Amino acid sequence: MTNLKVETREKLKLVSTPTLMTALYKRGLRNQWIQDVRRINRHGETMVGEAFTLRYMPAREDLNQLEVFRDREHPQRKAVEICPPGAVFMIDSRKDPRAASAGSILVSRLMVRGVAGIVTDGGFRDTPELEKLDIPCYHNRPSAPTNLTLHQAIDINVPIGCGDTPVFPGDVVVGDGEGVVVIPAALADEIADEATEMTAYEDFVTEEVLKGRSILGLYPATDEQSLVDYRAWRTKTGR
Known part of the structure; x- marks a missing residue:
């Protein structure tokens, strides 16, 4: 169940991320900006939702072959299916865009499930397709290699680091044409x-x-x- 008030969500859709960063700075919070990510599909409204997270670690080859995707409990696949509608899917890819964090099929699944957006500090594959989707997508840069090349999905909905910013499940994430800011849940209304x-x-x-x-x-x-x-x-x- 979401803790984000409808009126708070609507207010956040109408303000800019720089303005939010200034408000956070007044409270001593200086590290709430996701570094080095940009929006792929710049059309559409501002992204607002509570953080639902996926954490990658460096891949170990004997545990990260293509066959792992046959497992319905694989963290990446499972996270896509359980991320709540209205949430923002946040991925910790260790700021490494050399292998993709996800691609158009998984992002399309998130879109039709009503997820508010997706952010990675790594890269996405299939960016020409992502440009056409009606879901905000933020990444570092395009990346064709499968995530299995370098990343091993390991944890769902735990505290992560994304673009050098701490992200806790339930934090409020706002993304516009400039980038993405993370607001601690307890401060979202004010x-x-x-x-x-x-x-x-x-x-x-x-x-x-x-x-x-x-x-x-x-x-x-x-x-x-x-x-x-x-x-x-x-x-x-x-x-």
């Missing part, structure tokens, strides 16, 4: 609220800057007049 307010002020600032206004005293709002103008803008725009 971060969503603060980021919503920050976004409103930033939209106001952007309009003012485009009119020719100086950022001094405006961004940040160190002049009282900036706050007076902002309140008037909110009344006018209904924000």
